[in-house]
Amino acid sequence: MSREAGGVPGAPPILVLMGSTASGKTDLAAALARRFPLELISVDAAQVYRGMDIGTAKPSREFLARYPHHLIDIRDPSDTYSAAEFVADAGRLIQEIRLRGRIPMLVGGAMFYFHVLEYGLSSLPAADLSVRDALSREMAERGVEALHGMLKSLDPATAARIDAHDTQRVQRALEIHRLTGRPPSELMRAARGQSGVTAKFALFCPDRAILHRRIRDRFGAMLDEGLVEEVAAIASSLEDPDSVPAMRTVGYRQVLEMLQEKTGTAEMTERAVAATRQLAKRQLTWLRQQRGLVWVQGDGNGRVLDAISGYLAHHPGCALP
CATH class of the missing domain: 3.40.50.300 (P-loop containing nucleotide triphosphate hydrolases)
Structure with missing residues (x-):
């Protein structure tokens, strides 16, 4: 500062x-x-x-x-x-x-x-259509709240700032994790x-x-x-x-x-x-x-x-x- x-x-x-x-x-x-x-x-x-x-x-x-x-x-x-x-x-x-x-x-x-x-x-990867399509299918089958729960287990910090019903941001956070193998919050800090x-x-x-x-x-x-x-x-x-x-x-x-x-x-x-x-x-x-x-x-x-x-x-x- x-x-x-x-x-x-x-x-x-x-x-x-x-x-x-x-x-x-x-x-x-x-x-x-x-x-x-x-x-x-x-x-x-x-x-x-x-x-x-x-x-x-x-x-x-x-x-x-x-x-x-x-x-x-x-x-x-x-x-x-x-x-x-x-x-x-x-x-x-x-x-x-x-x-x-x-x-x-x-x-x-x-x-x-x-x-x-x-x-x-x-540090964030570009969108990947194959990963995004897979997540869209999962979301349709299980619901956005289930995927938000998955995100919470992988990256509690990111899940805490994303509404459990915000399909776009939940999907993007999980996409980043699948593409990089790292929590989005860790990438953001870096x-x-x-x-x-x-x-x-x-x-x-x-x-x-x-x-x-x-x-x-x-x-x-x-x-x-x-x-x-x-x-x-x-x-x-x-x-x-x-x-x-x-x-x-x-x-x-x-x-x-x-x-x-x-x-x-x-x-x-x-x-x-x-x-x-x-x-x-x-x-x-x-x-x-x-x-x-x-x-x-x-x-x-x-x-x-x-x-x-x-x-x-x-x-x-x-x-x-």
């Missing part, structure tokens, strides 16, 4: 603000952008999709007009967006922002994106750092009950704002919604199942809230394993501002307004 940003003496730093879902990252990013010469880069695997607004807690158009975020609304839900694409996009944006003399701040909760940005993807991140701040809610209440209240608000209608509109535009990675996003998957009459409203709500809690738990588990984080309590934005102010005040490449 102490090295110069990207190895360029006197250059603006590269900041990271991470946190679990519903921890208050967006509001804090806005407060920071009011105080410092920042440009915000979204690190969210679902907010990249146009039309997926309510269920991703995407900032409003008015908010984004005042506090622009890069990498929001850059793909249609029918498209895919890989970690490699994120690394390329974020790396280009970081360079452009720093050339403007401003400070790039990456904000979000897509922990795998943060990891590959800092440590790279170079990859070479590329980003030059200079300071990493982790936002957390100290009371789990408060976080859980926020999650439930937020999902209820999403339903009131029209989440069901949003999912229905997106699903109607897709040939096979179940096969589209964007529709496996927490909240969207559960609403889609309700629209397909697999569950009722009450069960859908409970499943979505439970899945969001599990997501928050995986995010916090990943954060606790990271080194060099500055942990800041999520209900004290003043403390975060003070912490970042202290860091920036001692950085020669940062000119505060």
Whole structure:
């Protein structure tokens, strides 16, 4: 964390603000952008999709007009967006922002994106169609949860950060293991750092009950704002919604199942809230394993501002307004 940003003496730093879902990252990013010469880069695997607004807690158009975020609304839900694409996009944006003399701040909760940005993807093998086809057959026969259990026995660290129903990421992790004979988490640790991140701040809610209440209240608000209608509109535009990675996003998957009459409203709500809690738990588990984080309590934005102010005040490449 102490090295110069990207190895360029006197250059603006590269900041990271991470946190679990519903921890208050967006509001804090806005407060920071009011105080410092920042440009915000979204690190969210679902907010990249146009039309997926309510269920991703995407900032409003008015908010984004005042506090622009890069990498929001850059793909249609029918498209895919890989970690490699994120690394390329974020790396280009970081360079452009720093050339403007401003400070790039990456904000979000897509922990795998943060990891590959800092440590790279170079050690991971390319997709192998024969292995992927074999895993697809296994998944069809045994189900994704069984394969997630297999992954857990082979690589507990990777399994802990992947949802047990995320077919694409479970399959990819097992594919990497079969191609290399090594756990994906081990390969990721061995990859070479590329980003030059200079300071990493982790936002957390100290009371789990408060976080859980926020999650439930937020999902209820999403339903009131029209989440069901949003999912229905997106699903109607897709040939096979179940096969589209964007529709496996927490909240969207559960609403889609309700629209397909697999569950009722009450069960859908409970499943979505439970899945969001599990997501928050995986995010916090990943954060606790990271080194060099500055942990800041999520209900004290003043403390975060003070912490970042202290860091920036001692950085020669940062000119505060």
